[in-house]
Amino acid sequence: MLLMGFDTATAVTSVGLMRSMPDAADHALGERCHHDPRRHGEVLPVFIDEVLRAGGVAPADLDAVAVGIGPGAFTGLRVGLATAQALGAALEIPVYGVSTLDVVAFATGRTEPFAVVTDARRREYFWATYSRCDSRAGEPAVGPASVAREALQTQTVLCPPGTPPLDGIDTELCEEPSGLQLCRLVLSTLAAGKALAAPVPLYLRLPDVMPAAPPKSVLS
Amino acid sequence: MSSEALVLGIETSCDETGVGVVRGSTLLADAVASSVDEHARFGGVVPEVASRAHLEAMTATVHRALHDAGVTLADCDAIAVTAGPGLVGALLVGTATAQALALAADKPLYGVNHLAAHVAVDRLEHGPLPQPAVALLVSGGHSSLLRVDDVTSCVTPLGATIDDAAGEAFDKVGRLLGLPFPGGPHIDRLAAGGSPDAIEFPRGLTGSRDMERHRFDFSFSGLKTAVARHVELRQREGEPIALSDVAASFQEAVVDVLSRKAVEACRGQGIDHLLLGGGVAANSRLRAVLEERCSTAGIALRVPRPALCTDNGAMVAALGAALVEADISPSAIGLAVDSSLSVDRVTVD
Numbered sequence: 001m002l003l004m005g006f007d008t009a010t011a012v013t014s015v016g017l018m019r020s021m022p023d024a025a026d027h028a029l030g031e032r033c034h035h036d037p038r039r040h041g042e043v044l045p046v047f048i049d050e051v052l053r054a055g056g057v058a059p060a061d062l063d064a065v066a067v068g069i070g071p072g073a074f075t076g077l078r079v080g081l082a083t084a085q086a087l088g089a090a091l092e093i094p095v096y097g098v099s100t101l102d103v104v105a106f107a108t109g110r111t112e113p114f115a116v117v118t119d120a121r122r123r124e125y126f127w128a129t130y131s132r133c134d135s136r137a138g139e140p141a142v143g144p145a146s147v148a149r150e151a152l153q154t155q156t157v158l159c160p161p162g163t164p165p166l167d168g169i170d171t172e173l174c175e176e177p178s179g180l181q182l183c184r185l186v187l188s189t190l191a192a193g194k195a196l197a198a199p200v201p202l203y204l205r206l207p208d209v210m211p212a213a214p215p216k217s218v219l220s
Numbered sequence: 221m222s223s224e225a226l227v228l229g230i231e232t233s234c235d236e237t238g239v240g241v242v243r244g245s246t247l248l249a250d251a252v253a254s255s256v257d258e259h260a261r262f263g264g265v266v267p268e269v270a271s272r273a274h275l276e277a278m279t280a281t282v283h284r285a286l287h288d289a290g291v292t293l294a295d296c297d298a299i300a301v302t303a304g305p306g307l308v309g310a311l312l313v314g315t316a317t318a319q320a321l322a323l324a325a326d327k328p329l330y331g332v333n334h335l336a337a338h339v340a341v342d343r344l345e346h347g348p349l350p351q352p353a354v355a356l357l358v359s360g361g362h363s364s365l366l367r368v369d370d371v372t373s374c375v376t377p378l379g380a381t382i383d384d385a386a387g388e389a390f391d392k393v394g395r396l397l398g399l400p401f402p403g404g405p406h407i408d409r410l411a412a413g414g415s416p417d418a419i420e421f422p423r424g425l426t427g428s429r430d431m432e433r434h435r436f437d438f439s440f441s442g443l444k445t446a447v448a449r450h451v452e453l454r455q456r457e458g459e460p461i462a463l464s465d466v467a468a469s470f471q472e473a474v475v476d477v478l479s480r481k482a483v484e485a486c487r488g489q490g491i492d493h494l495l496l497g498g499g500v501a502a503n504s505r506l507r508a509v510l511e512e513r514c515s516t517a518g519i520a521l522r523v524p525r526p527a528l529c530t531d532n533g534a535m536v537a538a539l540g541a542a543l544v545e546a547d548i549s550p551s552a553i554g555l556a557v558d559s560s561l562s563v564d565r566v567t568v569d
Binding site for chain 1: 249261262263264266268269271272274275278279282283293308309312313314315316317318319320321322323324325326392395445448449452453458553554555556557
């Protein structure tokens, strides 16, 4: 199975390409990563093209696409999802969704419980807790530092680089979301016969908008 | 130069998810999913709400357009997508989709200007564009007068609004009058029963000094405030408000300035073709007054049908087909959106 995986939910755009064989170890064909919170739309298609070329394969050779569904910054998140959905539609291949927090957790390889915390902007955090690297213990959450502290005070807390400090909690650094790790997580989930998420965004927040106020007076 | 290019066009600059398919100057499909109802209670388009709706609607809208056209992605000669101007988050859903389709099907990709696409769409309705032409584009986001020497490569701004867009003024006055969003169609209907001369509302940027500095620019903010004053003064005095007269007089002020400046732009440029586009082109009074004034001035007026005037994917495909036919270089696969893309840039790099 030839699988492409990418994630654009954080400041990192990462694309990985991996081939799995029934009786051999999975084979990484390439990965590209770039850190820029505002340029996912420019970087992602270029990386997809480069990774395919470097791997010596054509888009039509892909058997499936997998994408990080967040939680993360909305605009970047949608670039990855729109791309994955369009690739799936055009190539008529399955599109799998994976939580971006799960990708980060999976990459740690840990066998003891821990939590992953990422930047949700607006002085808030996204987080999820894990019993081990490939097993999430609850639904991903969003909230301010006070709520995150309350929820995570007994945990080992891992944060990718760039996460604003959570005062009062000791955090350890972990890897940023990686396209190859995303591919490995998807392949291992499929191999275990477990279900993957649909490629729809995990926003966790409603649009930040208030119903219209009545027009202001122009007199006086 | 190839002829009769088959192009898929994607438009997501505001609240319409549009995917169109065009062969040369022939419209094959025009699939549109609108999130307008989701914005109604906010009294205007909410960018994040629009962006979410684009992503939800996109794949199905692409499928519908291809199905309606009876073609496959592999049949297409190119893919075109609006790269700006517009809402960044909304634009990015369209460009990411177009970039992925272009990669998957190995097709050239054109990131195009939304305003040039509004001009190019008339190819589908009335055949090859008269060039040069003047274009009046009026919508909720834009009010522009353009000189179009070649829609694929040479579009020059003559003027634009310096504050609210014409459609925005309709929305805001609609709210003042207690009408639902978007205000345009409701004001048009209400105005039909009122007198356009009942209230003398101001015509922005038409005084002699303004005409020196802002000859082909528009301003609708003062007009909106004048309507608000009129309504509030009557409310304060407990007097009844003749809603249909207010609507008709407001609409007349907008239409008068738009049509007067459009005809003057044609005269000033020595051009005898005027193209009308954008959502406000659906306004019946604007069409009637423009027809009358153009006819008097010996100007040929071209107005696409309302479904092609509002935002749609077919207009992007129409411009894409013109670009392919003119042998214009495609954009890079890593093209960037530009929320304030200048109108003289028909395509992005």
